[in-house]
Each structure stands twice: as C-alpha cells, then as structure tokens.
Amino acid sequence: MSLSTSTQQAVLNRPLRVVFAGTPEFAATSLEALITEQESLGVDIVAVYTQPDRKAGRGQKLAMSAVKQVALSHGIPVEQPATFKKSSVEGMAARQTLCTYQPDIMIVAAYGLILPIGVLTTPTYGCLNIHASLLPRWRGAAPIHRALLAGDDKTGITIMQMDKGLDTGDMIYKVSCTIESEDSASSLHDKLARLGADAISTVLKDLSHYQAQAIVQDDSQANYAEKLVKTEGQIDWTQHAATIERQIRGLTPWPGAYTFLNGARVKILESLPVNDAQPTDKPAGTIISVGRKAILVACGFDEGQKADKSSTQASTLRITQLQFAGSKPVSAEQICHGNQLDDGDKFASDSD
Known part of the structure; x- marks a missing residue:
C-alpha cells in the first residue's frame, strides 16, 4: 500500500x-x-x-x-x-x-x-x-x-x-x-x-x-x-602515484595509509592531488627531495607505461603530512626544518 x-x-x-x-x-x-x-x-x-x-x-x-x-x-x-x-x-x-x-x-x-x-x-x-x-x-x-x-x-x-x-x-x-x-x-x-x-x-x-x-x-x-581491512593501508610504492594518492584519501581516517622507514611504520596522512606527476628515474619509494611544501617520493608506472618497455620514467607523489611511530602528525615544512628525512632515504612496502 x-x-x-x-x-x-x-x-x-x-x-x-x-x-x-x-x-x-x-x-x-x-x-x-x-x-x-x-x-x-x-x-x-x-x-x-x-x-x-x-x-x-x-x-x-x-x-x-x-x-x-x-x-x-x-x-x-x-x-x-x-x-x-x-x-x-x-x-x-x-x-x-x-x-x-x-x-x-x-x-x-x-x-x-x-x-x-x-x-x-x-x-x-x-x-x-x-x-x-x-x-x-x-x-x-x-x-x-x-x-x-x-x-x-x-x-x-x-x-x-x-x-x-x-x-x-x-x-x-x-x-x-x-x-x-x-x-x-x-x-x-x-x-x-x-x-x-x-x-x-x-x-x-x-x-x-x-x-x-x-x-x-x-x-x-x-x-x-567490501568491508575494509587494515592491510589495505599498506602502500606499494611500485604503483602509480595517482593510485597511492587515492589510497591515502580513501583510507583516511581508518585504517590509514602507511609505509616503513628503517623498519618503523610511518603513516602517510596527506598528499597533493596527482595531475601531471613529475617523472623520475629513481627506484620506487625513494625520497627525491624534502621540501617545505611537500616531500617528493618516487612511485611506479601506470599500466600503459608498464606495457611500454622503452619507458624509464616513473611517477612521483608529493606528501604534505605524515606521522612517525609514537609521534604527532607533522607537516612537510616541520620535517624539512627538523631534518627527520633526507634526500635519498627510501620508504619500504614492508618492515623487513
């Protein structure tokens, strides 16, 4: 009725x-x-x-x-x-x-x-x-x-x-x-x-x-x-930067996107949108530069680039806020002034 x-x-x-x-x-x-x-x-x-x-x-x-x-x-x-x-x-x-x-x-x-x-x-x-x-x-x-x-x-x-x-x-x-x-x-x-x-x-x-x-x-x-599980937050740096950026936004606040630095977990809280990502030849997960506005990290190729064996340039992600284990969230500018990360450091996809 x-x-x-x-x-x-x-x-x-x-x-x-x-x-x-x-x-x-x-x-x-x-x-x-x-x-x-x-x-x-x-x-x-x-x-x-x-x-x-x-x-x-x-x-x-x-x-x-x-x-x-x-x-x-x-x-x-x-x-x-x-x-x-x-x-x-x-x-x-x-x-x-x-x-x-x-x-x-x-x-x-x-x-x-x-x-x-x-x-x-x-x-x-x-x-x-x-x-x-x-x-x-x-x-x-x-x-x-x-x-x-x-x-x-x-x-x-x-x-x-x-x-x-x-x-x-x-x-x-x-x-x-x-x-x-x-x-x-x-x-x-x-x-x-x-x-x-x-x-x-x-x-x-x-x-x-x-x-x-x-x-x-x-x-x-x-x-x-499907229902979210914590392990979905683990970042695979061989993925394209746009995929990782969506992962960060899509899993905030729970379970949160995370990576590892020298075996310790680091939460990635915010990053900038990926439009035309700056290309790089650095290995995936490598910190290219630590700047006041963003931390530039090397990521992987998109599917089209993977199919193109002649391509050597991967994508990049610009992180603006992260959180070290046991600490409060910090901005890229705070990290830059605090010398908590250096160019050439590398994020890992697991704790090993």
Whole structure:
C-alpha cells in the first residue's frame, strides 16, 4: 500500500509511526534531522534501534553508539538487540518487541545488523535504507571508501526500499554528489551524511510518489564495496602515484595509509592531488627531495607505461603530512626544518 504522507495521516488520524535503525555518526546525522522535522514531516519517531554498546578506547570501556546518544538526548526509547534471527530466543524476542511499536515505516542507515524478511515486512510501508552510493554501484559495507579508491568522480545517496538481498532493493530516490580532488573518506562521509538526511526528509514528504516511482536495480551494473581491512593501508610504492594518492584519501581516517622507514611504520596522512606527476628515474619509494611544501617520493608506472618497455620514467607523489611511530602528525615544512628525512632515504612496502 502506498499513500501520500498527508493521506496516510488522514487515514490513520495520526502521524506516521517511525522506527529508526542505525549506529554510527552517518546515521546519527539523519536521525537528528528527522527528530527536528517530525512535525513538518508528519512523523513520530517511536523507537530507535542501534547496535549493542561496544568497548572502545584505551580503557576499553563500554561506549554508546552515536545514534543511541542522539536518541537518549531526545528521550526516545532505544532497543539494542544482538540479532533478529528466528532460530534464537533473543531474535524472536527482538521481533516481538518491534511489533509492539506498531511501526508504519522503518528508516535504516548503517545499522550493521542484517534484517531478515520477517523484520522487513513488519512495518506497514516496509523499510527504507539510506545508502551512501549511487546504486547499483557500490553495494555493501564500505561504499564511500571504495568510490574514492576507484577514482570515481561522483557518488551520492540512494533511498532504497529494502528487500532480502544485500542493497538490492528498488531505488526510490537518488541524489548525486561530486567527489572533489581533495576529498578524503572523512570529508566525503560528512557530505553524504548531510545529503542522506536531506534525501530521507524529501522522500517522507511525499512517500507515495517516490514509492510509486521506484526503479528496479540493474544487477548487471552492480559491484560490491567490501568491508575494509587494515592491510589495505599498506602502500606499494611500485604503483602509480595517482593510485597511492587515492589510497591515502580513501583510507583516511581508518585504517590509514602507511609505509616503513628503517623498519618503523610511518603513516602517510596527506598528499597533493596527482595531475601531471613529475617523472623520475629513481627506484620506487625513494625520497627525491624534502621540501617545505611537500616531500617528493618516487612511485611506479601506470599500466600503459608498464606495457611500454622503452619507458624509464616513473611517477612521483608529493606528501604534505605524515606521522612517525609514537609521534604527532607533522607537516612537510616541520620535517624539512627538523631534518627527520633526507634526500635519498627510501620508504619500504614492508618492515623487513
């Protein structure tokens, strides 16, 4: 059943009962916006679902998710089931609890738990997902990072009617966002979080229209944004400078790009965009020059150059900020004045 928000309210004689499910800051941005706009949107957020508290920090103390903090600050009931599986007592109890809230619709954003079909069909109008990519590109856990690593020039938000597949549901609303040359995973996350909040508000203002216009995803165009692992941060200096520069931006702040100098790990925090990289005949990983504006490092060839056996000139990367083990981040200028690196030093791809 698909009705406009105003018609839904008239039929129900009350605001739409919304359950929100999410965990990190990305989701908290949308939750905060929806709470602020409840009256104008004609909705009532009756409960918030988020992942159980996790140990965090050096003290390993239990910490609330960003979504839980927002919900509690507004006096909204919080549920934190570990599972919705039918095969477990806890999962069945979680399903029953969800039913007691009598949700008209469920809004999901980076929740972190798989919702089985029995949960997806509990709300009257189903579950809507706020996904940080232009589906069907970058289904999965790390769409923001994968877009940067792949060198995409744009991404965006897709509001999707959830089904039992992994980000395979019909697309209700899409809005795009340019990926700027200076964007990191952190800055792009913040842009998309704000865009996601605006997008879900837009959909809720005229739910029937957007549900009626839903478009089936073309599975042949789909690709998957696999979850990040720490080892992806390890820099291979034989790659082209543009690839490494995207790695640095795409993995900031976590897991971070890193290399080794004399067996010690060094984090590479920032570098300049690679346009026409200055060519070099130095071995990959060699520090060509330590300047006040940037540290110039020799990198590898692109695929075209590798195929051209006559080419002897590799690419270069200009690093502007890094962090030595046990120290604070330092700029290229600080390194230049501090004599912490010398021309001819060499970064290694491993600690050996």
